[in-house]
Amino acid sequence: MSQHPxxxxxxxxVGAKRSVMKxxxxxxxxxxxxxxxxxQSAIALPKTLPEL
Numbered sequence: 001m002s003q004h005p006x007x008x009x010x011x012x013x014v015g016a017k018r019s020v021m022k023x024x025x026x027x028x029x030x031x032x033x034x035x036x037x038x039x040q041s042a043i044a045l046p047k048t049l050p051e052l
Contacts (some may be wrong), residue, residue, distance in 0.1 A: 023042055023045065026045050029050070
Protein backbone atom coordinates (compact mmCIF):
# COMPACT_ATOMS: atom_id res chain seq x y z
CA MET A 1 0.00 0.00 0.00
CA SER A 2 1.42 3.38 -0.94
CA GLN A 3 1.54 6.46 1.23
CA HIS A 4 -0.58 9.49 0.37
CA PRO A 5 1.59 12.33 -1.03
CA UNK A 6 0.46 14.76 1.67
CA UNK A 7 1.90 12.48 4.37
CA UNK A 8 5.34 12.10 2.87
CA UNK A 9 8.17 13.99 4.49
CA UNK A 10 9.52 17.00 2.66
CA UNK A 11 13.13 16.08 3.36
CA UNK A 12 13.82 17.62 6.75
CA UNK A 13 11.03 16.45 8.99
CA VAL A 14 12.60 13.11 9.90
CA GLY A 15 14.11 13.50 13.37
CA ALA A 16 12.68 16.99 13.79
CA LYS A 17 12.54 18.56 17.25
CA ARG A 18 9.28 17.75 19.01
CA SER A 19 7.31 20.59 20.58
CA VAL A 20 5.84 18.43 23.36
CA MET A 21 7.45 16.16 25.94
CA LYS A 22 6.25 12.95 27.50
CA UNK A 23 5.57 12.86 31.22
CA UNK A 24 8.83 11.09 32.11
CA UNK A 25 10.78 13.64 30.07
CA UNK A 26 9.13 16.52 31.95
CA UNK A 27 9.89 14.90 35.33
CA UNK A 28 13.52 14.35 34.31
CA UNK A 29 13.88 17.97 33.19
CA UNK A 30 12.20 19.29 36.36
CA UNK A 31 14.61 17.21 38.49
CA UNK A 32 17.54 18.65 36.55
CA UNK A 33 16.23 22.20 37.10
CA UNK A 34 15.53 21.57 40.79
CA UNK A 35 11.76 22.06 40.43
CA UNK A 36 10.84 18.50 41.45
CA UNK A 37 9.98 17.70 45.08
CA UNK A 38 10.44 14.18 46.44
CA UNK A 39 7.10 12.40 46.70
CA GLN A 40 5.41 14.78 44.25
CA SER A 41 2.74 13.27 42.01
CA ALA A 42 3.54 12.94 38.31
CA ILE A 43 -0.09 13.74 37.51
CA ALA A 44 -1.05 17.31 36.50
CA LEU A 45 2.50 18.56 36.05
CA PRO A 46 3.02 22.23 35.26
CA LYS A 47 3.86 23.23 31.70
CA THR A 48 7.56 22.85 31.05
CA LEU A 49 9.49 24.36 28.17
CA PRO A 50 11.97 21.97 26.56
CA GLU A 51 15.67 22.73 26.53
CA LEU A 52 16.88 24.42 23.41
